[in-house]
Amino acid sequence: MTVTVSVDVVLPCLNEARALPWVLSRIPAGWRALVVDNGSTDGSADVARALGATVVSESRRGFGAACHAGLLASEADVVCFCDCDASLDPGLLTGFVSAVAAGESDLVLGRRRPRGRGSWPAHARAGNLVLARLLRRRTGLKLRDLGPMRAARRTELLGLELTDRRSGYPLQMVVRAADAGWRIREVDVPYLPRTGKSKVTGTWRGTWQAVRDMSRVLAERAGTHHTPAGGVR
Incomplete structure (x- = not known):
């Protein structure tokens, strides 16, 4: 039996005017795209509006700040997150949503599988490997992978009471979900060369800043927040 749910896709955006047309064209019919403009200077917000997306403005810089602003602005049953740089195809989120809607998983994550030269720089991949090992030790x-592509129920996500507003936001979501006993599934997704330069992992410095942000998240003690396990039905 097919379970019908409403879906919002949160797309944190900082100067992604070139990538937006492709990204928004891949949003499944009937879903709402929430483009969270995080201080773009290239007209990204105007491009997104012209293409039919709902634009949310978030003046506080930071990946987590943009993601959380989108979550707070969402109204759908299921909320998805996806990068806005054309490295990930939001059309693939249909399978994620189906698993959440059917109650098979509480949180579905995309495991990035590189396609094309330069899609995942060595320093970014190394940082991700370190964090994955630390996450296993912690949870x-x-x-x-700790990639940005994911889907979960909106009310349960809000219940995680996420506080990180920098690069640690995606990891904090996973850590708190694990502490709450959520059923977490990882699904392979193609990872394409992005349009433009990465704001986070485009350099060694950016990558290790992200690792530091996420290391602080891993230092959280279990039980410091309260979210019912198995919240998805």
């Missing part, structure tokens, strides 16, 4: 989860 027991055997995840192989």
Whole structure:
């Protein structure tokens, strides 16, 4: 039996005017695209509006700040997150949403599988590997990636009471979900060369700043927040 749910896709955006047309064209019919403009100077917000997306403005810089602003602005049953740089195809989120809607998983994550030269620089991949190992030590989860593509129920996500507003936001979501006993699934997704330069992992400095942000998240003690396990029905 097919379960019908409403879906919002949160797309944190900082100067992604070139990538937006392709990204928004891949949003499944009937879903709402929430483009969170995080201080763009290239007209990204205007491009997004012209293409039919809902634009949310977030003046506080930071990946987590943009993601959380989108979550707070969402109204759908299920909220998805996806990068806005054309490295990930939001059309692939249909399978994520189906698993959440059917109650098979509480949080579905995309494991990035590089396609094309330069899609995942060595320093970014190394940082991700370190964090995946630290996450396993902290939670027991055997995840192989901590990528940004994911889907979960909106009310349950809000219940996680996420506080990180920098690069640690995606990891904090996973850590708190694991602490709450959520069923977490990882699904392979193609990872394409992005349009433009990465704001986070485009350099060694950016990558290790992200690792530092996420290391602070891993230092959280379990039980410091309260979210019912198995919240998805």
